[in-house]
Amino acid sequence: MNYQTEAKPQCWRAVVVFDDRPEMLLYLNRSSPQVRAGYRAAYLDLLDEEERVHVASVSMQRWQGAPDSGRWVHQSDLPVPLKEKIAIAA
Numbered sequence: 001m002n003y004q005t006e007a008k009p010q011c012w013r014a015v016v017v018f019d020d021r022p023e024m025l026l027y028l029n030r031s032s033p034q035v036r037a038g039y040r041a042a043y044l045d046l047l048d049e050e051e052r053v054h055v056a057s058v059s060m061q062r063w064q065g066a067p068d069s070g071r072w073v074h075q076s077d078l079p080v081p082l083k084e085k086i087a088i089a090a
Contacts, residue, residue, distance in 0.1 A: 011063040014039035014078060016047070019056045026058065032075070035060060040081040055080055 012035045014027040026046065027039040039058065047055070058078040064070050 012075075013061050013063075013072070014042070015059045015061060015072075016043070016055055017057045017059055018051070018054045020054050023059075032060065032062070036078065039078060043081045 012029055012032050013025060014035050016024045016026045018024070024046075027035055027042040029035045029038060043052075043058070058080055060075045060078050061072040062075050064073045
């Protein structure tokens with residue numbers, strides 16, 4: 001018998017999809033609202049100007065399956081942050 005210690009963990013992430021290189025993990029958190037709230041700051045912190053030019057999209061994904069055997073499933077595309085819009089919001 002297999003007993004799982006967690007009932008159903010929720011794990012969400014934002015992934016940057018580039019037009020010229022492999023995708024990159026941008027932000028990880030326990031819920032979609034937390035990912036939506038935090039990915040913009042991570043975008044500006046992790047990516048330099050050269051990398052931002054090659055961003056095709058930002059994908060929000062959730063984990064589907066057991067903690068040790070599952071896969072990431074695309075849920076929606078998030079808006080690609082622009083430096084001007086983030087400065088206005090702050």
